[in-house]
Amino acid sequence: MKKIVLAYSGGLDTSIILKWLQENYKAEIIAYTSDIGQDMNKQKIIRNAKRLGVKKIIIENLKNTFVKDYVFPMIRSHAIYEGVYLLGTSIARPLIAKRQIAIAKKFKAFAVSHGSTGKGNDQVRFELGYYYFEPKIKVIAPWRIWKLKSRTDLIKYAKKNKIPIPKDKKGAPPFSVDDNLYHTSTEGKVLEDPRKQAPEYIFQRTVSPEKAPNKPSYVTIGFKKGDPTSVNNKKLPPAKLLEKLNIIAGKNGVGRVDLVENRFIGIKSRGVYETPGGTLLMVAHRAIESVTLDKQTMHKKDEVMPKYAELIYNGFWYSKARFKLQKIVDLKKNQVNGLVKLKLYKGNVTIVSRQSKSKAYSVKKVSFEENKSFKKSKVERFINLQRKKL
Numbered sequence: 128m129k130k131i132v133l134a135y136s137g138g139l140d141t142s143i144i145l146k147w148l149q150e151n152y153k154a155e156i157i158a159y160t161s162d163i164g165q166d167m168n169k170q171k172i173i174r175n176a177k178r179l180g181v182k183k184i185i186i187e188n189l190k191n192t193f194v195k196d197y198v199f200p201m202i203r204s205h206a207i208y209e210g211v212y213l214l215g216t217s218i219a220r221p222l223i224a225k226r227q228i229a230i231a232k233k234f235k236a237f238a239v240s241h242g243s244t245g246k247g248n249d250q251v252r253f254e255l256g257y258y259y260f261e262p263k264i265k266v267i268a269p270w271r272i273w274k275l276k277s278r279t280d281l282i283k284y285a286k287k288n289k290i291p292i293p294k295d296k297k298g299a300p301p302f303s304v305d306d307n308l309y310h311t312s313t314e315g316k317v318l319e320d321p322r323k324q325a326p327e328y329i330f331q332r333t334v335s336p337e338k339a340p341n342k343p344s345y346v347t348i349g350f351k352k353g354d355p356t357s358v359n360n361k362k363l364p365p366a367k368l369l370e371k372l373n374i375i376a377g378k379n380g381v382g383r384v385d386l387v388e389n390r391f392i393g394i395k396s397r398g399v400y401e402t403p404g405g406t407l408l409m410v411a412h413r414a415i416e417s418v419t420l421d422k423q424t425m426h427k428k429d430e431v432m433p434k435y436a437e438l439i440y441n442g443f444w445y446s447k448a449r450f451k452l453q454k455i456v457d458l459k460k461n462q463v464n465g466l467v468k469l470k471l472y473k474g475n476v477t478i479v480s481r482q483s484k485s486k487a488y489s490v491k492k493v494s495f496e497e498n499k500s501f502k503k504s505k506v507e508r509f510i511n512l513q514r515k516k517l
Contacts, residue, residue, distance in 0.1 A: 129154040130236035131267065132227050134253070135184075136160065137172030139301070141242045142290045143281055144269045145179050148240060152267070159230050160186045161223045163193040164308025164366065166331070175291070185230060190308055193222055194365035197444075198309050199354045202408050203463075204428065204456040206436040211386045213402045213409065214439050215310025220249055221444035224256025231264065238265035245270040248391050252442035259445040278315075302329060308369050310382075310402040318397050325385055325399045332373060332401040336380035336474030343472040345479065346375050348411040350467070353460030355408055372404030379471040382406040391441040407476065411467040414478045419463045419485040431455055462487070 131148055135141045135158035145156055158176040160167070169186055176184045197218050208214055227239045239257055243249035245268070254266050275281055285292050293301050303315040313329045327335060349357035356362055358371045376382050382403030387395055416425060435452045443449055465483030469476055 129238075130157055130231075130234055131155070131238045131240055132157045132159050132231045132234070132236045133240045134159060134161075134223055134227055134242065135172070135176065136165075136242070137167070137175045139281065139285060139290070139292060142175055142179065143275075143284055143288075144240065144242050145176070145181065146288050146290065147269055147273060147275075147284075148267065149180065151273075152238075154238075155183070156181055157230060157234060157236060158184045159227055160184075161193075161226055162186060162188045162190060163219055163222065164190050164370070165306045179290075183234070187226060189222060189226065190366035191364055193219065194308060194369050195354075197222055198369070198405070199365065200453060200456070201439065202355075202405070202412050203353050203460060204435045204453070205409060205413055205432055206439060207409070207432070208436045208440045209386070209388055211384055212388055212400065212440070213310065213384075213405050214436060215307065215400060215402050215405065216249065216305050216312050217252060217439045217442075218309065218444070219305075219307045220252035220442070221256045224253050225260055228257055228260040228264065232261065238267050240267040240269065243268065243270065246390075246392065246394060247396075248440065248442065251391055252444075255442040256445060304331075306331070308366060308373075309405050310400055312398050312400045314396065314398045318399060321387055321397050329399060330383065330401060332377045332403055333383050334378060334380050336383075339378065339380035339473045343470050344375060344379050345468060345470055346372070346407065347466055347468045348372070348407065349465070350412065350415045351464050353412075353457065353463040355411070369404045369408075372407050376403030376407050376471060376476075377401075380474040381471055381476055383474070407469060407471075410476050410478065411469060412463075414467045414481050415465050415483065416463055418481045418483050418488040419465060420459055421487060424459050428456055 129152065131152060131154045133141065133145055133148065133156055135145060137160070145158065148154065148156055158181045160172055172186065173184050201214060201218055206214055231239050241250065241253045243253060250268055257264050257266055275284055282292055302313045302318070305312045311331050317323050318325060347359050348355050349360065355368055358368055363371060382401050382405065384400045387397045390396055431452050435449065435456065438446060438449045462485060465481065465485065467481050468479040470479050
């Protein structure tokens, strides 16, 4: 029997897709789930898949791989899309796509499938990932070919096929939510109107700044060779480290973003994103680089960052262009070592201190006290050289 590997979350959309694939392709569906730190119930995923007749259900714990090999390289680049978005959904798709193809090869499946909508970015991210690892694979994107045109159509189809329909906190069909260890995104429904304020009940990882503690919290993040390795002087593996920072930042209202972004396919969309731990890592990493890297290296990284971020957003994680930029980003990462202490208070993050054995920052040179380590006599010559550029 033909086989299809479906990226399966166990939720409404992918359960409907699973049923639709069975009906339209007469194939055995392999339900594949990557555990990358999303809010998930393994028993529910297995139960929902079995209810639909699936015999092979694969759930992989990829949390450490996700953080170490995907999130951390992105943190080292300080990648932010359009000045706001920390790329939480974008960075997860390449890993899922890679593993889907590996499963497809293992079980000799002729196709892979995903639940991304026909208007979204994820369809591009998934499919570019598929084709990188298996150029000849057949890709089935139901949202682009089936007759179901809306969420209303999906709910009708679900009722007809007795597929459970989840509810949001107000008892209505849910928002479109994507989450992983790095972030949570919420889209759809009332959020589609940019004039309307996001309801407080949609936030899952952060308290509102108004309800955050009235006393500040402090956290110290340790870095080694460009990557975070410890929280408050305790060494932690990548996934545990990010989990810890999510909790600390979330309870202080840090990491909320409400944005209207320009999608790769050419339309604008509004989303509410929560990236609590990731926000701390971005601030702390830039802070430790400020005392460990030279000016030229830092400015070159700032120069390539927008392109690097756009490549990730558009689905080109596995492209030659991204690989090339990663080499620039990581050129002197071995010098990035030390500790950064942050103060968190009602949604704000402030740098308290930076500590490093690096000699890139010289107290003697910068001091206002008179010293012989900086030759001021050369400054006039330097200025005259710059005048020629006017």
